[in-house]
Amino acid sequence: MDVRRVYERLRKILGARDWWKSDGSLEVVVGALLTQQTTWRSVDVALGRLKERGWLSLEGLAAAPVEKLEDCVKPTGFYRVKTTRLQKLATRVLEDYGNVDALLHQEPRDLRQYLLGLDGIGPETADSILLYAAGLPFLVVDTYTRRIVERLGSPLPPGYEAARSCLEGGLPRTVETYREFHAMMVELGKRYCRRNPRCQLCPLLELCPHGQDMVSGR
DNA sequence: ACCCAGGTGGCCC
DNA sequence: GGGCCACATGGG
Numbered sequence: 001m002d003v004r005r006v007y008e009r010l011r012k013i014l015g016a017r018d019w020w021k022s023d024g025s026l027e028v029v030v031g032a033l034l035t036q037q038t039t040w041r042s043v044d045v046a047l048g049r050l051k052e053r054g055w056l057s058l059e060g061l062a063a064a065p066v067e068k069l070e071d072c073v074k075p076t077g078f079y080r081v082k083t084t085r086l087q088k089l090a091t092r093v094l095e096d097y098g099n100v101d102a103l104l105h106q107e108p109r110d111l112r113q114y115l116l117g118l119d120g121i122g123p124e125t126a127d128s129i130l131l132y133a134a135g136l137p138f139l140v141v142d143t144y145t146r147r148i149v150e151r152l153g154s155p156l157p158p159g160y161e162a163a164r165s166c167l168e169g170g171l172p173r174t175v176e177t178y179r180e181f182h183a184m185m186v187e188l189g190k191r192y193c194r195r196n197p198r199c200q201l202c203p204l205l206e207l208c209p210h211g212q213d214m215v216s217g218r
Numbered sequence: 219a220c221c222c223a224g225g226t227g228g229c230c231c
Numbered sequence: 232g233g234g235c236c237a238c239a240t241g242g243g
Contacts, residue, residue: 039241077239
């Protein structure tokens, strides 16, 4: 299977996603943490509450009373750990860089390492921040991406890093492409996840020998 | 009543 | 490296 061909084909079917717009880079960072294992709908509610309180800043997050902050984060689930992680992140970035822009303007490799060192930021969340907040060409490999690409007949190498470089290698190395690709994987994943397995996948299925697996659900 | 959601960290083998 | 578990709310 040719990732590039899948990309082109999907792009024609789905059009531009132009995904994950936000008011600023901190909102992307916070959103990336909150969106773990939840829907964006819930994250939006949480972000709204944080804005209302005026806590969508490093200083605000670091200084906010824990229980009130938990109330903001609650709709996204795992609210206790997520609240702790947000406050630790805000505190550490304030200490180490003073502001979000300084954090994001490091060398890409250093930035990635730093992010991975923060509690609650694993490879996928780190890459989301790199791609959508810092505007750097790192492809986000989430469960949808893995599931879809594998069902298209090409097993990805084990481990996050290996899978990422494998996919990155098949696509033009641009932020635009990586953003659209990730967005389309999520869109597709949502559509075919159980409830309505058949929608708009047929044109994609022609690209791969085992494509039928996708609609038969195994 | 169940299943799932744009993961991560801790622990075990 | 892989497998399993806790973390928790909201919608289908």
